[in-house]
Amino acid sequence: MPFVSPGKLPVRQRSLTEQVQEMLESLLWSGAMRPDDRTSIRELAEQHGVSAMPVREAVSRLVAQGALAAERNRAIVVPRLTAEEFSDLTEMRILTESHAVRKATPRITPAIMSELRALSHAFAEAMTSPGTDEAVMLNQKLHFSIYTASESRTLMQMISTNWLRAGPMISLDIGLPTRRMRNAHSVRAHAAMLDAIEARDADAASAALRSDIQTTADYILREVLRAKET
CATH class of the missing domain: 1.10.10.10 (Winged helix-like DNA-binding domain superfamily/Winged helix DNA-binding domain)
Incomplete structure (x- = not known):
């Protein structure tokens, strides 16, 4: 590259x-x-x-x-976070990213929504392919496209910093074919979040985002980090 x-x-x-x-x-x-x-x-x-x-x-x-x-x-x-560090990071991600989704919801234009739908569809398709690098990249691009629409520079700085540590950890989940059944939840959560954004329902969009982050984090904690620490 x-x-x-x-x-x-x-x-x-x-x-x-x-x-x-x-x-x-x-x-x-x-x-x-x-x-x-x-x-x-x-x-x-x-x-x-x-x-x-x-x-x-x-x-x-x-x-x-x-x-x-x-x-x-x-x-x-690239450091591997401990279970405690990752739990703390997940909590901070939920706080900042759910707020970004709330702010972004009334600002998403039809043109942006069309781009988000395309990214969501591409992510779902990538999850069925043998390679997984594209799915990881599309997941990040979809999330950041929504957060950018919040038009909050401060939020984006905080979210970007958190993702520097979260991105590699998220790849532990999306990045393995044997875990794609769990990742189907992300596909559904993305769809629910976009439906809520399109309906201008900031509460539902924020809830879908929280579910996406927390479910992924719970899987990584249970199957990767705590399993390695025992």
Whole structure:
């Protein structure tokens, strides 16, 4: 997955660092980077055709946010949250994201709704295919398309930060074919949420969103995190 050609990048070092950070954030949000994945500054720099300095700065910012971890051997690791950490993160996600859905509901235009329906349909289709990376990406895109319609910059900053840690964990659920029966709940929850948004029922839309997040989190807690900790 190539990054921007160095020849087209702005001269300012800060701008280049920001672009590298945005690329890494996108990989974390979408679940393309999963818990326990390992890489290095040099590997990331070579992979995306940039120097080590902007990668190091971007990684340092993400380490400070808890989205990445740096080990003594210079390896960069996507951390696997404990059950307690993931439960706390889930609670914060429900608070912020359900509020974003409430704010977005009266602002969703017919054009946006058409895009959301297409994303929801594509997600449902992706869940039946052998590969799962596309399903993880479509899930994130659908959620963020709704939250963006809230027109709240503060909410989006909070949600985006939470998803840096949540995205890789969500991939543990969506990312395995054996768990697709559980993921059918997300397909139904997405449909219910969009129906409620279209009906301008903010309460029902928020409830569907909470059900989607909590059911996924409960599965990950029960089948992945607590099973690993016992």
